[in-house]
Amino acid sequence: MIRGALRRLLGHPPSAAQMLDRAWRLGAAARGGPALSILPEGADWRAAPAEWIGFLAPQDRLAPHAAAAISAALAGRPDARLLFTDTAIARPGGPDPWLKPGFDPLMQEETGYAGRIAVFRRDLLDATGWRGSEAATVSAAARGLDAGALLHLPYPAVIGPERAWPASPALPAPRPMPRVSVIIPSRDRPVLIATVLRGLLEDTDTRGVPPEILVVDNGSTDPEVAALYARLRGRIRVLRHDAPFNFSAMVNHGLEAATGEALLLLNNDIEVTSPDWLAEMCACLARPGTGIVGPKLLFPDGTLQHAGVVTGLGAGHAGHPDAGSPGAALGPMGRLTHRRRLSAVTGAAMLISRACLEATGPFDAARFGIAYNDVDFCLRARALGFGVTWTPHAVLTHHESATRRRRTGAALRQFRAEKAALRALHATGTAEDPAFSPWYARRLRPELRALAALPPPRAFMPGDA
Known part of the structure; x- marks a missing residue:
């Protein structure tokens, strides 16, 4: 009232x-x-x-x-x-x-x-x-x-008066680079899987440390995909995951087989557009206290798809508050031009330290088989003190609409159950995200709101700089 x-x-x-x-x-x-x-x-x-x-x-x-x-x-x-x-x-x-x-x-x-x-x-x-x-x-x-x-x-x-912030500094790549295990859940879609694999094998500067590439294949039947796997034998590993679709279970299959010091979850609809993205993500992961790193993702038209996830948006769940902004948008206070801590980043491109994975445990395939598995994982890691970093200096293109299908029937019911699970486990319906001002409405397109009382003071984000 x-x-x-x-x-x-x-x-x-x-x-x-x-x-x-x-x-x-x-x-x-x-x-x-x-x-x-x-x-x-x-x-x-x-x-x-x-x-x-x-x-x-x-x-x-x-x-x-x-x-x-x-x-x-x-x-x-x-x-x-x-x-x-x-x-x-x-x-x-x-x-x-x-x-x-x-x-x-x-x-x-x-x-x-x-x-x-x-x-x-x-x-x-x-x-x-x-x-x-x-x-x-x-x-x-x-x-x-x-x-x-x-x-x-x-x-x-x-x-x-406004005072300009210094430019975000360059971070040197770790020496040596960690061995990164890349886990790609996939099924069919030969153009997409060929694009992301080419980006990893040919267009990414890995500083002389080739990644371990694991494709978790969920029952592909397209002969073009089979031919692609055959051509790349010895450069990638294909893990057959013959079970009903469950994104978290596919991720866990890849994580169990991975041998790298760092684990990179990568959707099959990601396109590499610049060579230094992985070195930047590894440099961020090497910072003390960091357990998870996410990049800047652009839609194919150049607009912003991901600059971090804020919990509580979209009827009390989680969302991307900057999605749809121009790709070069500065954001409030210029925040989109600087590395920063967040509550969560998307699993479409998420780098995880081995220590963070071992402490946090696998993705929750029972509660979050389709949606919010990345948010749940990040929030569990944060609760253990691991910092979640987003960087604007690692940029990839995400062809999100190429793999997204409208949910109906059982899939829609499962999605609703997963939204309820997120609210129940992490109080996203009521808790204020410390990366987001309480003066903004909790909508997917945030706007200012009038509050009935002054917000209380709040604590700092996990992870040291």
Whole structure:
């Protein structure tokens, strides 16, 4: 009832100005919490009277009720040691909200986004010291903090000019490259399977370490496919999977046979379009704390198909919030141009470390034979502390429509059961994805929404940078 009244009052969806005004009005009701000292950037904090200390950069100013909202968010959180907020970017037509994800150590390393404003508990600041900028101080202070100590408050607490982020740096390929086992579930479709195999064997720079290619064949009858397998004998292995279609069971068949240090799940409708994609994914997987890596996927028309998966979208399940955007889209705050942590990535192209697989276990063929198996696997891995990374620097084309068929009958009933299982196991109907702002509606095409109350602070993403 309250949400409906807000829609009628503000319009649906609210504009950026309406969303900011709503947030600041909610901030006016904030009460309680510790005292704050907000100082000019770089000022000596040691004489500041408050337990919590923040720094304002030149040209930045506190938004309405910011101090009250921050203080109230810290009330009753004795383990908190660092909190950062959203930012409102000053523009000629009015401020524009920059709505941030929960703390992402990889994105912080590349962009320094977790500030404007950050507040530090005095003992943490005493231990860390000022590192020349708010971003560098946050990065240093965040190292070693546990989930309850590092919080993000989705409140636009600072108004100031836009500041360009540095370009996403190149990562050197691991030396030596790990041996990658590529698992390709497939059936018939000779043009598709020939394209993906050619891309792996001829168009991918593997840095002198050829991948182990395992095609898990689910009953192909096309003679062209049989001829292709015969031509490539010795370069690929074909594992016969003569059972009713179950994507997870096919993946598990390949994983059980794989011998590589890293395991790459690859749909048979993927096309390699640049040689360095696998080296980039391996470089990301080599980062400490990383268990899973996903690439940027484009549709054949060049629009974006996959830039990560957000849980809770699409009636409380999971979805690709940026799908359909131009392939070169920057995304909110330029996030689509930087590596970042996410809750999940698609199984159409997913690189998994051997350690992550052994800890997480196989894909769940009983509950997720058709859909959401990739989301379930990623969420189980995250719960164990493995980071899930998406990179814009590994780009592939996904001919998704070439293999997708409309679900009817038993397949539709199974799909509905798998949606229910995802909600039951991972609370995707109610839990807020830390990679996604609660100020966005939980739709497959996200838009701003008006909230009835300020969102609570939330913890950081798993995995170290």
